[in-house]
Amino acid sequence: MDPLVITVAPTGSIPSRDTTPHVPITPEEIAGDCTRCVGAGASVCHIHVREPDGRPSSRKEYFRRVLEQLRPRTDAVVQISTGGRAGSGYEERAGRLDLRPEMASLTTGSVNFPEGVYANPRDLVERLAERMKLLGIKPEMEVFDTSMVEGAVDLVRNGLADPPLHFNFVLGLKGALPATLKNLLHLVETIPPGSTWTVSGIGRAQLPMAVHAILMGGHVRVGLEDNIYYARGVLARNVDLVSRVARLAGELGRPVATPDEARRVLGLAGP
Ligand code: ZN
Numbered sequence: 001m002d003p004l005v006i007t008v009a010p011t012g013s014i015p016s017r018d019t020t021p022h023v024p025i026t027p028e029e030i031a032g033d034c035t036r037c038v039g040a041g042a043s044v045c046h047i048h049v050r051e052p053d054g055r056p057s058s059r060k061e062y063f064r065r066v067l068e069q070l071r072p073r074t075d076a077v078v079q080i081s082t083g084g085r086a087g088s089g090y091e092e093r094a095g096r097l098d099l100r101p102e103m104a105s106l107t108t109g110s111v112n113f114p115e116g117v118y119a120n121p122r123d124l125v126e127r128l129a130e131r132m133k134l135l136g137i138k139p140e141m142e143v144f145d146t147s148m149v150e151g152a153v154d155l156v157r158n159g160l161a162d163p164p165l166h167f168n169f170v171l172g173l174k175g176a177l178p179a180t181l182k183n184l185l186h187l188v189e190t191i192p193p194g195s196t197w198t199v200s201g202i203g204r205a206q207l208p209m210a211v212h213a214i215l216m217g218g219h220v221r222v223g224l225e226d227n228i229y230y231a232r233g234v235l236a237r238n239v240d241l242v243s244r245v246a247r248l249a250g251e252l253g254r255p256v257a258t259p260d261e262a263r264r265v266l267g268l269a270g271p
Contacts, residue, residue, distance in 0.1 A: 003257035005219040007044040012225025013056040013085040027065035041246030043262035079103035106139040108151030144176035172205035179205030
């Protein structure tokens with residue numbers, strides 16, 4: 001098996017200081033938290049940014065500040081989110097790609113989130129994919145439902161993405177695919193041969209999904225974006241969640257990837 005690529009998703013759009021004191025909000029806090037997580041075994045940092053009051057933000061300037069602070073301190077792969085909770089239009093979601101991160105997330109279909117429709121119409125997905133391809137950014141195909149695998153494969157058919165693809169299965173979010181081993185197995189069997197995959201279990205599904213992925217040869221995403229608890233009633237810090245996955249991988253005999261090993265596994269050219 002390839003070494004385990006651990007992605008940390010420290011912030012996301014949902015966790016607030018009202019629900020956990022540990023969520024990093026400012027670019028400085030996000031870069032600091034990512035640096036600690038890379039020290040604990042993370043090799044990819046999945047970045048969202050916030051306004052100073054905590055609201056999700058699409059401001060390129062904040063993404064730039066995270067990158068500027070992270071790059072001298074770690075050699076981690078930076079993956080910028082192009083998610084739409086901070087603004088749904090193409091310009092709002094694509095502007096940050098000009099910063100040329102090595103990776104960016106790309107959701108290839110729409111889904112009913114508890115707070116409303118997460119709309120990713122086909123033309124928007126194709127324009128984002130085209131922009132990533134032009135800038136040499138590897139997309140991480142975010143899959144909330146099985147049909148989104150086909151949405152990603154379609155991009156390859158249309159020349160808007162290059163194989164091998166990399167998928168992130170986001171499982172256990174209300175409104176999307178439940179986090180079961182059966183669903184995970186089905187997704188792994190559905191993606192094109194040669195693809196890589198990681199899994200993001202939401203909430204209490206984070207730990208079991210991580211263990212399945214370690215054993216199955218997939219990769220793991222953890223972090224407060226997906227889950228704010230370490231155990232029932234115990235709030236987590238990002239570094240605790242990363243450390244636990246690294247420890248579990250060690251116990252199960254799976255080496256943890258360094259950032260450069262992650263680049264090899266994910267087929268990245270390098271920063
Ligand atoms: Zn995200």
